[in-house]
Amino acid sequence: MKFFKTSLLLFSTLLILFSCRTEEIQIIDPPIENELAANSTVAKLMKNTVAKDGSKDNIIDKASCLSVKLPVTVTVNSKEITVNDEDGYEEIEDIFDLFDNDVDAIVISYPIEVILSDYTVKTVNSDEELQRLAENCTGENEADDDIECLDFYYPLKASVFNANLELILTITIEDDEQMHKLIEDLEDYSAVTIEFPFKVILNGDTYVYINNMQELEEALEAAKNSCDEDDDNDYNDDDCDKCSTEGIKKIFANCNEWSVEKLYLNEEYLTEEFKMFTFSFRENGSIKIDNNGDISEGIWEITGEGNEMSFSINIPDYPAFNGTWYLHEVKEDSGEVSVHLLLEGNHLRFKSQCSTVKDGLNAILLAEGSIWAVESYKNTGEDETAVFADYQIYFYSENVVKAKKDGAVIEGVWESLNDGSMLALNFSDEPVNAFNKEWEVAVMSETEVVLEANDKRLVIKRIN
Template sequence: MKFLKTTLVLFSVLLILSSCRTEEIQIVNPPIENELVANSTVANLMRNTVAKDGSDDNIIDKASCLSIKLPVTVTVNSKEITINDKDGYEEIEDLFDLFDDDVDSIVISYPIEVILSDYTVKTVNSDEELEALAQNCKGENEEDDDIECLDFYYPLKASVFNSNKELILTLTIENDEEMYKLIGDLEDYAAVTIDFPFKVILNGDTYIYINNMQELEEAIAAAKNSCDEDDDNDYNDDDCDGCTTEGVKEIFANCNEWIVEKLYLNEEYLTEEFKMFTFSFRENGSIKIDNNGDISEGTWKVTGEGNDMSFSINIPNYPAFNGTWYLHEVKEGSGVVSVHLLLEGNHLRFKSQCSVVKNELSDILLAEGSVWAVENYKNDGVDKTETFTNYKIYFYPDNVVKAKKDGVVMVGSWEVSSDASILALNFSDAPVNEFNKEWTVASISEMQVVLEANDRRLVIKRID
């Protein structure tokens, strides 16, 4: 069924039933420069951009033009595991990497469902059926046609017009699949326009604004081959061929807060035990470990080059991390950086979200309709969050910030440093003047900003 076809049919019935109320029909001349035309260059580029990417699970299906619908059960080197999410692909790779002198194998438990690039779902009952599907959708270069170096930032708005230039529907597009279906349905509509401006994400870590169709076409065309789409079947091609000590140090200098994404030690998973910990790897070789306000210290050191790099950790209070690990790989993409360490069959992976958000701090604080609140505030280890319960914080483009509680408004100023690593706050009234600091930005997302200043830690969250 075509995208929103049922909605349009119902809308047509309503128009017939209310034909005497023609004053309610909005007649608008669609802006031609923003019209999305079926089979146009920009429409085809957009379709390839939002096509379903199937490269994440190439370690299983060896095909970037389709993906296996999770969960799926596979047997890896005689060990049966169930893959529930993308972390499971890392688990397969970890099992492959345990030994260098064995023959790696993976057996899929059928039947399974696969999702094609057009979001069609098919049932597959054997390796032969899977291979036939893969061969049918692969391009001449054994790669898919999708464009992964640019992503749309949702939600987006689109307007649908009929042949009388009447605005009959306004759409909110929430994800790639909805955009793909809209592009496939363009011939069913007299005209469709996209509401500009909107943001797109380049290479997973840079936002730019698009103001019209011409800019969109140029941006997608320029991004088409601007990054490694990882469409091959070499699951180790993101290992440390290009790693350097300076590069690793720079990553840790730019990313102030890390979590334990995985800790597998002596055949036991310890990730859950450390899930609330945050790690800061400082340039002077020290490590700060924050366990919900309980602070510990340690040291770290990286040496070597390429695939012969050592990563030494010494944390007296948490010996599970201690040792001279082998730096297996560093991954950067979609705003996430991960560092994977190996030691005699043990696995340690740290993860940080720092690539995208540092450039976007102001945009996040100023997001339309955003209201912020204090989620956590500690001063010298003392939890003072309750003091600021029910305060709402508003950021404004003219560097004005307001804190409001029970109808009382307290006005201050805010400023972000040129490299977005510092957020300065300055209020004149108590108690919020306690936040008057040049805060180091430890981590940010669209819903949370974590700030640190000496012995203080302030976490604000978006509540609207």
């Protein structure tokens, strides 16, 4: 191993960059199996995972290996706007979508700054300079090294050792940029270890625990080509290619309260006028509108498939919404769902602080004929699984839950909370009342649910 550089300058830089360190040197034999070695396969995979993703703003720069530093001012089809956050990309798309028979153009106001995949920031003064940087990127949907299907769940902890295997620094890593710098600097350190276990996020919505370096390497290898990384310049590729009437009805059935995120009608923004309204789209085709206690009714209907879907609305009290709209796109992200409708240059977008994840948890627990058992229960590190080995758990739609053993039944209640990210359990008697708390849903599949609460971990597995 290389001798760790102990110059005052480097040490001071580390103290500024990272938020936590040990107060005194400790002599520890680092667990070699957790060592993150420079130029190792796992280090290279981690570096590709935490590289700066530049694909989100391709509507501006048409380059997936760099991103324009915000805010940036652009002129879109003769309209000047300032993009302050990712919502600005949608605003550009909305302007492009206003008319189907026009030529869409975007003009960037230079100078701008761009962030490269290694987090280097460069100043760009012209389209020509931006194009030269973009030429270093791979083409649309061509294979590249970045891994976008797995994300680290921060904060993570790492330990730095000197040549005498003395622990000299404990690092708290808060984001991808800090992780990227740590990996780039590995050759400067004699040894670095990662603290396990920690969580990673697969495909944006599934949490999985990683327990050692081998598991981490396997997870990163598996994630390389496991999802669509969206490295193209087609800003319309999130439209309704896979939409269906049943899917839209399911979304509205799961999400009861909707608000108006945007209403642009006859070249006038009416969003503010309706932003406090609450809309409920019922499965029977009726709409309930609540304007601060003033209730109105209407009807809605969805027909067609894919990109040929019509969304009809008729609310007599609020004719601004009335018409047969074209379903432009549906987005689900971080517990929020939005439905975007178009009609001859007019825009209507509903949003709900809801997610089909909730329905996913309910559907999993309530699947017909499903019986669950305790696969594992750890209480402050102690394995207490054997206490519950013979119990079978049944979930019912009336929020009733039952634990059965040898003919005896212990009843309780259960509830899905926070869009399905939490599961509350409350049993009436021992020993299963040990599960009485609000659990975080760490991992969820059709056959297994992993629950966590402080220093407790409960894994239930479907046995039928």
